[in-house]
Amino acid sequence: MDLLNEKFLKIGVESAPGQETRQNTEEIKLPGEKLAGAPVDFSHGDVDAFAPVPGALDVFTAGVHLGGRQAYTEYRGSKSTREDAALKLAGFTGAAIDADRNIIITPGTQGALFLAMGATVARGDKVAIVMPDYFANRKLVEFFDGETVPVQMNYFQTSDCAGLDLTQLENAFKDGVKLFLFSNPNNPTGVIYSPAEIWAIADLAQKYGVFVIADELYSRQVFESRTYTHLCAQDRIDPEKVITIMGPSKTESLSGYRLGVAFGAAKIIDRMEKLQAIVSLRAGGYSQAVLKCWFAEPQGWMSRRLAQHQAIRDNLLLKLRAVDGIAVRTAEAGSYLFPSLPALGVTIQEFVKLLRLQAGVTVTPGTEFGSQFTRSFRINFSQNHQAAVAAIDRLIQIMERHRQ
Amino acid sequence: MDLLNEKFLKIGVESAPGQETRQNTEEIKLPGEKLAGAPVDFSHGDVDAFAPVPGALDVFTAGVHLGGRQAYTEYRGSKSTREDAALKLAGFTGAAIDADRNIIITPGTQGALFLAMGATVARGDKVAIVMPDYFANRKLVEFFDGETVPVQMNYFQTSDCAGLDLTQLENAFKDGVKLFLFSNPNNPTGVIYSPAEIWAIADLAQKYGVFVIADELYSRQVFESRTYTHLCAQDRIDPEKVITIMGPSKTESLSGYRLGVAFGAAKIIDRMEKLQAIVSLRAGGYSQAVLKCWFAEPQGWMSRRLAQHQAIRDNLLLKLRAVDGIAVRTAEAGSYLFPSLPALGVTIQEFVKLLRLQAGVTVTPGTEFGSQFTRSFRINFSQNHQAAVAAIDRLIQIMERHRQ
Numbered sequence: 001m002d003l004l005n006e007k008f009l010k011i012g013v014e015s016a017p018g019q020e021t022r023q024n025t026e027e028i029k030l031p032g033e034k035l036a037g038a039p040v041d042f043s044h045g046d047v048d049a050f051a052p053v054p055g056a057l058d059v060f061t062a063g064v065h066l067g068g069r070q071a072y073t074e075y076r077g078s079k080s081t082r083e084d085a086a087l088k089l090a091g092f093t094g095a096a097i098d099a100d101r102n103i104i105i106t107p108g109t110q111g112a113l114f115l116a117m118g119a120t121v122a123r124g125d126k127v128a129i130v131m132p133d134y135f136a137n138r139k140l141v142e143f144f145d146g147e148t149v150p151v152q153m154n155y156f157q158t159s160d161c162a163g164l165d166l167t168q169l170e171n172a173f174k175d176g177v178k179l180f181l182f183s184n185p186n187n188p189t190g191v192i193y194s195p196a197e198i199w200a201i202a203d204l205a206q207k208y209g210v211f212v213i214a215d216e217l218y219s220r221q222v223f224e225s226r227t228y229t230h231l232c233a234q235d236r237i238d239p240e241k242v243i244t245i246m247g248p249s250k251t252e253s254l255s256g257y258r259l260g261v262a263f264g265a266a267k268i269i270d271r272m273e274k275l276q277a278i279v280s281l282r283a284g285g286y287s288q289a290v291l292k293c294w295f296a297e298p299q300g301w302m303s304r305r306l307a308q309h310q311a312i313r314d315n316l317l318l319k320l321r322a323v324d325g326i327a328v329r330t331a332e333a334g335s336y337l338f339p340s341l342p343a344l345g346v347t348i349q350e351f352v353k354l355l356r357l358q359a360g361v362t363v364t365p366g367t368e369f370g371s372q373f374t375r376s377f378r379i380n381f382s383q384n385h386q387a388a389v390a391a392i393d394r395l396i397q398i399m400e401r402h403r404q
Numbered sequence: 405m406d407l408l409n410e411k412f413l414k415i416g417v418e419s420a421p422g423q424e425t426r427q428n429t430e431e432i433k434l435p436g437e438k439l440a441g442a443p444v445d446f447s448h449g450d451v452d453a454f455a456p457v458p459g460a461l462d463v464f465t466a467g468v469h470l471g472g473r474q475a476y477t478e479y480r481g482s483k484s485t486r487e488d489a490a491l492k493l494a495g496f497t498g499a500a501i502d503a504d505r506n507i508i509i510t511p512g513t514q515g516a517l518f519l520a521m522g523a524t525v526a527r528g529d530k531v532a533i534v535m536p537d538y539f540a541n542r543k544l545v546e547f548f549d550g551e552t553v554p555v556q557m558n559y560f561q562t563s564d565c566a567g568l569d570l571t572q573l574e575n576a577f578k579d580g581v582k583l584f585l586f587s588n589p590n591n592p593t594g595v596i597y598s599p600a601e602i603w604a605i606a607d608l609a610q611k612y613g614v615f616v617i618a619d620e621l622y623s624r625q626v627f628e629s630r631t632y633t634h635l636c637a638q639d640r641i642d643p644e645k646v647i648t649i650m651g652p653s654k655t656e657s658l659s660g661y662r663l664g665v666a667f668g669a670a671k672i673i674d675r676m677e678k679l680q681a682i683v684s685l686r687a688g689g690y691s692q693a694v695l696k697c698w699f700a701e702p703q704g705w706m707s708r709r710l711a712q713h714q715a716i717r718d719n720l721l722l723k724l725r726a727v728d729g730i731a732v733r734t735a736e737a738g739s740y741l742f743p744s745l746p747a748l749g750v751t752i753q754e755f756v757k758l759l760r761l762q763a764g765v766t767v768t769p770g771t772e773f774g775s776q777f778t779r780s781f782r783i784n785f786s787q788n789h790q791a792a793v794a795a796i797d798r799l800i801q802i803m804e805r806h807r808q
Binding site: 002003004008011012013016018019021022044046047048051052057060061063064067068070071072073074075106107108110111114119120122123136139140143145255256257258270271273274275277278279280281282283284285286287 | 406407408412415416417420422423425426448450451452455456461464465467468471472474475476477478479510511512514515518523524526527540543544547549659660661662674675677678679681682683684685686687688689690691
């Protein structure tokens, strides 16, 4: 099992969001006093601060009462739920979605991502991955024995686009990349790709025959009405070369129900269903019913949620930018910020552990998003507003202790 | 993607349970009249006939009200739920289970099986698989680029054991098999491995250093107090070489919540958690709460359920055995029967389609469980008793139309 030892070493979860309590922290020396304050776990959103879409439990319960036909759906998900979701997602994105051929319901967007990668990455395939991007992307390439080809995103040098290095992208495609996987808005920076960037990605993928997986998990949470461009709805690329992933786990706080969807290329959706059949059979049957709440939130609910998140974002940006040596780009969408720190006397991994143990503040180290991000960390600011602000104050204090 | 085309051709789901409605049936000629009667889907249990454990929805709802800490558990599952489940499973099986190291909660037992296989099968590894056994086993080996080594189970030649060919098993182990995967009670035949068979498996695995995955999904539903032997509790094999899989989807009818557990080898559980982190993050957070109901059913509930299933089993066995040319072994546990038919003028795939279209009866073709089972089919008899009996009458009528 040496091959497996090697593989599983590369897909470690010790620093992954939510796993921090499993870390061995016995050997860490703690310099200075502990800082008091309500613990804040910035590794994911706080669904107690931002509650799930109203009515979710009611439709779940109705699903349970439907009995067998809700418990045992097709592997790709209940037909009526797919029809409902296809209609809503076609309306939202502008893409054509046939409920029978182009959509699958999955256990969370993580489930959708895993299936999409398993359906498109063969052993040895080159996969272009943005730096930085969602930490699981690289691990998925490792797991499927692909080869990661990094493409830089210069998010600090731009403000009206993501800053994707299109020359690098084209060179990667020329060099035989089979798949391009990216999140939009970008996780962890919260930047949105400009229309020109999306068109360039579509044109290059079409030219070089590259398959594209677009992770649009946070695409409903766009601040200040910034333009958001759905790659799947551009007529510049063969729709059979695109899979789009979305789900109600983030903005809608429905993560506890484990729901996601993937839509697009019929051939790949077919493969994803075959894979789902051996991975987990289907998204939880009763949970599937909860998708009815999605894109059907009460009037004003979504705009209120957006405004509340924007206010937290602005407050944290103000705090962080007041500190000499901290740089952070404004998130244009989603709930993430990805600040970079000045030079510290500890590594980012040590800083993250100290922060948790001494200040009750959990953040995710930048190295999860690309090995070069040794001075960055990610926070999910979907938190209690005041607690989040106080936690950032403590974070800054701990940081100052270690500034070089 | 030619590698992938080949791989996904081998893991087709067209004949898999629950997928029948997606079959293309336009070209089938239908000889004879349709037979009237309530449709029965024998491809899985009917949770309307046998309702979920009472109180499941209540503990789910309580989980939702717990909020964030139930929604976002560690990837291996909520600590308190693992502690509770470890205690119950140790009591049930007799194995030692450390809640922190030896157990993971998964989206269904299918999820547990996928993770266990992904954590133990490297490219090119030989995996011994029983013929017949659960249809996903072979597909999982394909997906992970392993090589299936079949081992026959002579279930028709025995009655006091499963009939596993131990000589073949030892030869397979000698020949370099890395992993042995088997279900006990066996799916699809419902036979239980005898103590001597389990000891032989343990001794051979220990001797040749083979890892064992035991799928014990139906091990609570044992008829007539037959002796059931948990491999994980025998002190004949290194506990770090065994993973056991169970879950509340079958006897307990909780499939709609997608819950399973795997317990055993700490190193493999660690890998399974790493894999779960990229496959689906975790079993649905709120659903995890439902495991509280497991092994905590109301007094008398389980024995009543057992008696009801035994009565259906006996009735169907009587019907089937009255027909010349049909052979079927008595299921000693679980809800499956795996009858074999006399020679027909149609293939088993055609028979299964005709049966569904002409008699409203869905069964799973034997070839899903091993390519040699061209005259067998599987039924899950966890159904409304009268409807099941009537459906078997119709099955026999359709069969007679095609007898050679």
